[in-house]
Amino acid sequence: MQQLTTKCKKLNTQPVQSATMEFVSTKQPLPQFGQLFTHVDPAVSEIFNLPNPIPFGKKVEFTIFMKYHNGHHCSRGGSQVSVQLESSSGEVTAVQVRDNNDGSYVASFATRNVGKVKVSVSANGQQIKGSPYTVNVTPPDYIKVTKPSKIVNNGGSMVNPYGIVCGKNGVWAVADTTKHCVYVFDGQDNLIKKIGSRGSGVGQFNDPCGVIFDCNDHLYVADYGNHRVQKFDVSSNYMFQYGGGKGSQDGQLNSPRGVTVHDGRLYLADCENCRISVFQIDDPFCCIIGKGKFNSPHDVAVKVNNQLLVVHFGGSCVHTFTLDGYYITKFGTYGSGVGQFSGPGGIVVDLNDFIFIAEYGNNRVSVFNKDGNYIHHFGSCRSNKGQFKWCRGVAISPDHKIYVSGYHGKRVQIFSVN
Known part of the structure; x- marks a missing residue:
């Protein structure tokens, strides 16, 4: 040991990055x-x-x-x-x-x-x-999506699931237009809360349709029959409402269906006004997009490249705009063939701009790439697993499961890519 110590003292040492020897x-x-x-x-x-x-x-x-x-x-x-x-x-x-x-x-x-x-x-x-x-x-192999990995009907109490959204940590929510409420589920698909009841008061609904979470987990609900959108905090407490009553003036709504949030703005499919109404998250009405372009727009989504997608239910197509409202293009025509639509309703875009359209008339979900080119579709008109009756809403979870709601099936079907 003495010899080792003597040798170490004679070393020409330099400064080192770590004290460990x-x-x-x-x-x-x-x-x-x-x-x-x-x-x-x-x-x-x-x-x-x-x-x-x-x-x-x-x-x-x-x-x-x-x-x-x-x-x-x-x-x-x-x-x-x-x-x-x-x-x-x-x-x-x-x-x-x-x-x-x-x-x-x-x-x-x-x-x-x-x-x-x-x-x-x-x-x-x-x-x-x-x-x-x-x-x-x-990319995910969406072509392999055919059968659901799970079916949720909340013990049979779910009647008319419509808009659906996935948030953080596996939490997801679905609006039930017949029950006039929103059901919220955890990451294991267990019901954790029910928001709302029938009525026109604060926190009540009349045919709720579209739902969306923002980055703070605030929930926005398109209250179709009350001609407004209501905002709730993470504890499901009412916070604010958008829309100044039924009408066609700026800031008024007429039967809003779909809703999305992006970069401090709220985009609404103002269905019976045949337009997209835009509000600031914390301020009043902002602007109108697409006036004269639509016959019954049903839902909206924003792509990663900041383009706005609008589902045109009456026109059987999807329109693309800039977020400032400038028209770009559209894709889709009426029919049941590849890349065609019958009653397109819900829309969601994943993190890589793959586009999912829930088709009410064709009872299926169609998948497109970021350019609107057809990739795949799954579903048909029946009540078995992987089939739909009046497909209404579609959502994507952070772990890339696909959630699809259907009216006559009274259920939400969950599909796994892998």
Whole structure:
């Protein structure tokens, strides 16, 4: 031990990044002493088992191994290892990393972006060897969607499920127009609350249709028969209403059906006024979009590229606008063939701009890519699993399950992509 101490004192030491010192046995050049290493070197540290390509939404893991400057594996934990994902749009997401306390670290994630994603790995503030890595994320295989993984009817008390929405942590909500209420379910599809009853007072409904959550988990309900939209907080307390009574003047509504929230604005399918009414979230009426373009618009959604989609029930098509109201294009025609519609109603757009349309007349859900090109449809007119009678609403959960409501079936069917 005295000899080892003497040797250490004679070393020409330099400042190091870590206070941890480790004695590693070696045969050369001093078998009686070995070699003394003082810190890991990110430049020679490596990752293993990072898959490429990565299926969208599937949880993947890879391992990071810390090494010393000469390539020897470190056998201690404690390094500050961080992993980040950067999508093609520039969105950066931190990834969970587990320290195995043996010099290895495990990163796990499920990406929500399709296309090329950069994976950056750093240790003690420095990029490790080869970082950032580029991987390709393949889109969900919607063609495989045929049968539901679960059916929910709330013990038979659900009568006419209409608009449906998925929020955070698996929570989802559906409006029941016959029961004049909104049912809210948890991540295990258990009913956790019922909001509203029939009437025209605060917190009451008359044929509620569209529902949406905002980023603060506030719930907005299109109160069709009361010609307004009501807003509720996370505890289901009434907060505010939009619409100054039935009418066609600015700020008035006539039978609103669909609703969505984006970037501080509320977009409403003002059905009988044949237009989209826009409100500021915390302020009064803002503007009108698409006046003269529609015969009974039923629902609205916003794409990732900030384009507004409007379901034109009477015209059997979907119109696209800028968020400022400038008309861009449309897709779809009347019929039951590929890419055609009969009674399109509900609409939802996933994080990669895949578009889902619930068709009331064709009793199915049709799937399109971001350009409006047909991909797939599922469902038909019957009451068996995977079939619909008067398909009304459609929603996508954060883990990419598809929720579909149907009138005559008195139920919500949940479909899994994988």
